[in-house]
Amino acid sequence: MTTSFTIDGIDVVTLPKVSLHDHLDGSLRPETIIELAEAEGIELPVLDAEGLGLWFAEQSNSGSLVEYLKTFDLTCAVMQTREGLTRVARESVIDLARDGVIYGELRWAPEQHLTAGLTLDQVVEYVQEGIEQGIVDAAAQGQMIRIGQLVTAMRHADRSLEIAQLAVRHRNNGVVGFDIAGAELGFPASKHKAAFDYLAQEHFPVTIHAGEADGLPSIESALYDGRALRLGHGVRLAEDITIDGSDAEATFVTLGTLSQWVKDRGITLELSPSSNLQTGAIAAWGTDILDHPFDLLYQLGMTVTVNTDNRLQSGTTLSKELWLVADAFSYGLSDLEAFQQNAAASAFLPLEDREALADAITEGFIEAVQNSR
Template identity: 55%
Template sequence: MTQPAQTGDLDAALVALPKVLLHDHLDGGPRPTTIVELAAGIGHELPTTDPQELGRWFVDAAGSGSLPRYLETFVHTLAVMQTADGLRRVAREAVLDLAADGVVYAEERYAPEQHQQRGLTLQQVVDAVREGFAEGEAQARAAGREIRVVQVLSAMRQADRAGEIAQLALANRDAGVVAFDIAGPEDGFPPSRHASAFRTVRDASFPATVHAGEDGGLESMAEALHVAGAVRLGHGVRIADDVHAAPDGSWRLGVLAHWVRDRRVPLEVCPSSNLQTGAAASIADHPVTTLRRAGFEVTVNTDNRLQSGTSLSRELGLLVREAGWSLDDVVDVTVTAARHTFLHDDERRALVERIVRPAAPGTAHAGRHRA
């Protein structure tokens, strides 16, 4: 792929590229209009009832540098996701929004335990989300866009329900749930607090991805890998603390960085979100570029589309415009994401081919990317 000369050409090329999204929170992506409408129906008070103003409020609050204000944003999204109807609608619209952005496969994560304020059981939460995804996929297909969206179930690391959520994930492994995760504050709530839950999924040959290396450092990532048995790292950008450029242009890696790179552990990097949380100072200086150059398995993701005012195409576009990436780099990390989905190997290979074929006519890229 050649580099588009104009901004419009770049945007169009990025939307047209079939993309894979591995780290996106369902409660971090509702449409502002939907939040306003659902909030009115349940009497929940919002900062504003103007959808455009509300969308700006979410981005401003999430980027304010104030943790209480950042967390307040999820108070409002979670409030409208406490009924089966609300969950179905948010899930359906998430699929449609992702499909409109050219995403062909997405793993949406959320914590079922946070959606029980109005009496839903954990299984009812999972069922409602699954139904919403199915409705969204059918509507996208009718509009000529093929997309598949599956669930990653998160347990909140500051709570004590990881065992329940692990069992819930296993009970739904043949019904659209593909992995187990823990989310929430890293500091003070290490994966070892939930070692039993991770052992449960590991013994059942079920994969885990762990939020680590966003706020926490090397110790947090080491526990995610060695205690939790994570096969992917949610964020993982702090592994860059263990990576150093040598004067001759080579890379000097610490013990943990070598472990991550040598075993091809994928990093679920979310550039804009990292700026908001202080894990990076700018897109131009974001560790994702260093990590990719040093040979790590880098994927690019959105984290919370509402709070970051973003999409996957936008995230990739920022890296092209501000970090010097080429469209070949974009295709490469997209293929990396496809290779590390929680799908079976034959499905991964088909997904890689779906990305490579339109991205690089002929066989030029097919030889570079091995499924």
């Protein structure tokens, strides 16, 4: 059952939404993990769905990205076969549609799903098969959704060019963009120059995890070496913003050259509030949603979006994340619509499709208000 998160008398679940930063291997249903693990003989720390969901949440609340990432050993373990990949992808799409998402991009790393003998091309095809099944099943329930794959390379490995070529090879089979993810500190985008040069030559869009577990140099490398159109998280861009004055009379905000560049060029920040707390990405500012620099970035005119990152690990949905920031910063429907319009404009889709998506969001918000009267 979907939990209700109400803003201005309207359930956020009923609003049309766009999800840009959502990891496929972080979106599994606990009951699915249990069933797949049993079939594959994989040992689990907890054997009931509710308890397993709590286990993931507890393991993820470490304050460290490195520790947080260890939970993916288990989710990836049950995603090594055609059955596992298609089922997880199908259910992930259905869950997004039930949450009111009308367009989503699911990112995942094919190189982490080869232990059962599948090839890189096969795993991409099987995930796409599951995505298409999920779209059909959602439509049967009256929920229309469109999904693109973001093929991801692990930044600590040496297969990024191969994975970039894989992504381009499947650009007409559901793959809409490329990403690098994993342990950020010590593994800047510059280490994957060959991959990013190739993607630029192929006119293929890139988003890069940066500004989560590392600071401004990582963001700079993502923009310069990776030609990133979007920043995965990017929350630590706030380190390049200086706030002077604490009294009510005068507060001066100064942007550094990097943050000014990101603002002026409309480079999208894929912010994930709950995840940013769990991984310690906002530790410099505090340990509560209220401490998140989301509102600062928004008020300064940055292209901010709200995302889940990993629905399982954070025990969240996109509606919940939107409600959390709205509750923390006293946002109304107009703010939530602005975040969705930012996401629609930043989607890795053709211009005409992005414009149609923007229209659907506008119409959906108007309809929601009218229905609430």
